[in-house]
Amino acid sequence: MRQTNSKLVLQEIFNNEFTTRAEISRTLGLNKSTVSSIYEDLKSEQLVEEVGEGKASSGGGRKPTKIRINANFGFTLGFDISFHKLHYIANYLNGDVIYQGEKSIDNKSIQEIIQIIKEITDHFGATVKSIHGLLGICLSIHGIVDDQQKIVYSPFIDFEGVDIKELLMAEYHVPIILENESNLTAVYVRDFIMRYQQKNLITISIHKGIGSGIIVDNQLFRGFSGRAGEVGRTLTKNSDGKWLPIEQICSEDAIINRLKSDLKMNNLDRVGVVTMYNEGNSQVADAVNEFIQEISTLIYNSSMYFDTDAIYIGSPLMESAPQIFDKISARVKQLKDNSIQLVQLQDSDKATLLGACSVATHHALELVGYPLSFGKLV
Template identity: 35%
Template sequence: MQLTWNQQVVKRNNKSLVLQMIKEQTPLSRAEISQRTGLNKSTVSSLVTELLDDELVYETGPGESSGGRRPVMLLFNHIAGYSIGIDIGVNYLLGILTDLQGKIISEKNIPLHELDYKKVMNQVNQMITHLIDMAPTSRYGVVGIGIGVPGIVDEKGEILLAPNLGWKDTLIKEELEETFQLPVIIENEANAGAYGEMRFGAGQLFENITYISASIGIGVGFILKSELYRGKNGFSGESGHMMIDMNGRKCSCGRNGCWEAYASEHALLNEAKQLLKVDLTLEQLIDEGKKANPEVIALFKRVGQYLGIGITNLVNTLNPQQVIIGNRMSMAKEYLQETVNYTILEQSLPFHHKNLSIQFSELTIYSAALGVSAFVVENFFITEELVEQT
């Protein structure tokens, strides 16, 4: 029987609902799905049969009986396909291969020494090729590629401006889709990090989250009522360029006194070089902290105070439930946390910091990569033709 367009839409929506319920609440029986969705048992049975044929769910041993036959339980098949998430940082390139539930199967992390667009993209292509090769055999293979970048990205996936990379108007989405013949999603890395924390990290129990991506630059991602907030044109979160001193330090964006000129990894490394007369990495500075180097510990506290000042402005503006500090600077939690917390509690309005949860990322450097990988999986479920046209 040929389904009308409206019938196809209803069927697709119902099938997505059933799949999402199994994915989030597995294991479930058919009867439980019917009860929780309000769909009749025959509809649920038909949709589950299709999902079994699609290999997106599978049956397992019987569950507990409520009086009759013990029901067959349904589980989400998280290894039916795989997703790639790439986080392009200013001084690193991180790639992960995940299953459809976000579990990291393989990863590759390399330093970036040059930011020339063509050279970086050559390394990105090599990393993607490697991760595709690492994907186990599955029904759907690699379902797409997600890229997180520290810059302004439009709805078409074009990088309009990434000041810390020195990139402008780059068509990375088109290039990667042509090369790999896979769907590609480009997202601001702070947005991706916020989403990654909400889905897999410290933000899973909160609906209103302000995520601080603190690395060479600073970006901010906002989760409002469990939804990623991108702003009118998708450009929200450039809070690293919030001015905290109009006559202050020069920023990579060309203006003076931006928050990231004082509170980022770049600011920390610059101050460390002036203080210690030697170039050190963040990891080396953390090691110095472990050796109880008083100059380095004082430096972390100073940068932590600036980090707290910027966060205070955001807390006073947004009144979030939770603030998560992530990306590379979260590795220095031991030396930043006390000063950051003290600054926020001292400087923010008392009504705003009451019951405020301030946490460092549980995912550390993986937030953005996991976030874009999750976007890819969701896009796969939306675009994959799962409803028969007969």
């Protein structure tokens, strides 16, 4: 009981910018002496800090001491191992961003990628001033991670059987968590944007592949073996009538590669596609229109499967050309009169990293399964 109460008190402190022992006692229905005892333990561990006096009650008396989570207790790291780049972020315990960056990992082996991760980790370990230093690391995987924290499917990066989690745990002796990239985007929306105000939601991430993260009753739904949300592998017919996974036709990379071939432009990238689309290039327009049609159907079907409150779309292509998102929204409404709420995420790479921050923080505080809401982003 003491351990459970301690977790609830810590959660309550974390989820409020400021609070007091009296407020915690009222909210949780715990005896004031119990809260004070737990608070003293947290204070001695330097997990919490005092930040001045609150208002006295209407009956007068001493002013209560305002308390909050001690952001300087330590920091977490998040890494997103994508096809071309390693994106990374360092956050203080309360989620405030210390630094966000990226490094190229084109044509690098998993051993080389791990070495880069270690160099970044060591750099922050040496430069971030905090009480306890590194508290945890979360790695975003563009593939399937099972319930044993094993990578069972990775279409873009060859992990060569290397147990990256065990390697990093042996090196840094902190929690190391692997999670699917789209799942982390869903965690970000739940913890940083909605802060548990929407119990059911779906995120769809469209990058090199297509994936979704599913939140049901405020919990991440991973399925029997971590395969839930693999919407990119949904079958659809191409122009020749052949059944293919939808991400082979309508991911961002699929569109770019198709246009590279059609236009004979080997150096074509997202910026070039958007430029030609805005200029009215007919071949680009055809490719984008097919993308709009297929993704709209995928979004609609996803909403029907899970009866979700909202669907959040993370797509660098749509960020560069917001009119594509607008056309998808209109197309979804045309499929059937419905109340699906579509929201376009901005800076979707950062969304994944902040989801990783939340996961690492939950593990560092031993509050896995406890709702933690993060404040404004820095």
